[in-house]
Amino acid sequence: MTKDDVETIDGFRLRARAWIRANLRPVGPNDMAGLAANVIGDGEALAVVAREREIQRMLFDAGFAGICFPREYGGQDLTPAHQRAFNEEIAGYECPVEIQAPTFAPCAAVLLEFGAEEQKQRHLPAILKGEEIWMQLLSEPSGGSDVASALTSAVRDGDDWIINGSKIWTSGAWLADWALCLARTNWDVPKHRGLTVFLLPLRGEGVQVHRIEMINGNREFCQEFLTDVRVPDSDRIGAIDGGWTVGTRWMFHERMLYNSPYVTVPAGWSQTGVDAALLVDVARDAGRLPDPGARDLIGEGRMLEVVEQALQQRIARGMTIGRMPDQAAAVGRLFHGVAMARTMTIAFDLAGGAGVAWTDDDGAVAGRGVDFLVRQTACIGGGTTEMARNVISERVLGMPREPSLDRDRAFRDVPRGPSPRS
Incomplete structure (x- = not known):
């Protein structure tokens, strides 16, 4: 063409x-x-x-x-x-x-970039x-945001790999079909050099999906237990022990998420449903719409919405024309997390006393207290804002890297806490 x-x-x-x-x-x-x-x-x-x-x-x-x-x-x-x-x-x-995230970004984007x-x-x-529908098996119970410290292991067995371990915080895994899975294939090199990425069927033998109930009763987050899962080498993506090369781009596409050119989402869509339009509804149903203080809070929420949209467009344009590095996606990730947590807080403030105790007849006010309690999920899912700050400081601004005691040590020699089963 x-x-x-x-x-x-x-x-x-x-x-x-x-x-x-x-x-x-x-x-x-x-x-x-x-x-x-x-x-x-x-x-x-x-x-x-x-x-x-x-x-x-x-x-x-x-x-x-x-x-x-x-x-x-x-x-x-x-x-x-x-x-x-x-x-x-x-x-x-x-x-x-x-079914856009993580199926289209980051999973399909990674397949497109690194897949055979x-x-x-x-x-x-x-x-x-x-x-x-695809998921990303990345985070682990013992690793937090340090995905390179993965303990899930993949051992070669002829033309196959045998995978054992556990992944966590996989939203929607219970209804998904496939996943990208980061596993450790070499324990005798530093942690970033011994990882490999596999394509893994979530309904396959040896895969157990456990759903985690959150404070609001939601059970979308899952933990996966992988027991002797056999994966053919033809379902390996990228080089053996070269998973961090794949993983770096994987996490870039994760930070892009709903701003990715591979994703179809309505312009202005809010994943949580907490946006400036909802703030107006909350203030109205709480009887606070004429209150100047409430209007100031609504204005702040709308300002955050407008700035985020403009920022994401600028970042996307800058990366497309090469004026910004790909890692600048972390700037958008950071702003999104902070802005969303603040918007949920504004909704709770507007709700007043009904934000603590409400009935089904309270309209848009109902449930704002639960949103407030889980507001930090906006700073955790899709890569934490703490990690975004590190990426911005080190890879965008060129500041010195944080000291690391395990950077040049074989991963098997890195001290770790006791196993939960010990």
């Missing part, structure tokens, strides 16, 4: 607008908050995901899936500007947001059709 063959953005926008309005249902501003932000039954959650798989297939059949993916894998081979135009047009309509041709041909079209 030559440059002259690419559909103009205006033409693409008009075609997308007509198709969206003819095929998708309108939704309210807070009807599409992420499953992790809602407490719903398993049946309803499965129905939501089933509908999103259906919509994803509709997008594929209509030529709107994988807008920035190559055509040989079922994509449209268009530009990030086309994806942004589609995101703007789908705002206010149902959209398969639940057979792996890409096997999985990317299935992802674009909504047939495969």
Whole structure:
């Protein structure tokens, strides 16, 4: 395809607008908050995901899936500007947001960048059709944000690998199909040099998924126990012991998340459903809308929303034209976490006493206290804001790295705390 063959953005926008309005249902501003932000039954959650798989297939059949993916894998081979135009047009309509992250970013992005041709041909079209939902098996119970200290092991056995270990904080793993899994394949080198990435079926033998109940009753977060899971070497992605090379880009795509050119989400969408529009609803239902102090808080929330949108656009543009390093994505990640936690706090402040005790008849005020209690999840999921600060200081600003006592030691010689089972 030559440059002259690419559909103009205006033409693409008009075609997308007509198709969206003819095929998708309108939704309210807070009807599409992420499953992790809602407490719903398993049946309803499965129905939501089933509908999103259906919509994803509709997008594929209509030529709107994988807008920035190559055509040989079922994509449209268009530009990030086309994806942004589609995101703007789908705002206010149902959209398969639940199966975008981490399926499209970071998982499909990593497959596209590092996968073997057979792996890409096997999985990317299935992802674009909504047939495969992917997770990332990255964090571990013992490692916190230090993903390079992974203890999950992969041992070579002929043409296969045997994987044992545990991963945690995997949102939605109970209803997913596949995962990227970071495992340790070499204990005799420093921790960053002994890792390998595998493609792993989550419904395969030896994989047990345990759901974790949060303070609000939500059970989307999961812990996975991997016991003698056999994975063929053909499902290894990247070089043996070269997993950190893959992992560095993996985490870049994770920080990009809903700003990735590979992801379809309505412009202005909030994963938690807590945005400036909700703040207005909370103030109204709390009887505080005429209060100047309440209006100041609403204005602050809207300011955070506007700044984040402009910041993410600037970062994306800067990385696209090479003016900013890829690691600048951490700037957007940091701002998003801090802004979302603050917005949840504002909603709680606006709710007043009903933020502590409410009934189902309290409208938008109901549940704001629970949001306040879990507000720090915005600074944890998708890579912690503490890690984002490190990336910004070391890889964007060029400041000295933090001292590390394990950087040049074989990982098996690095002191670790006692095992929970010892």
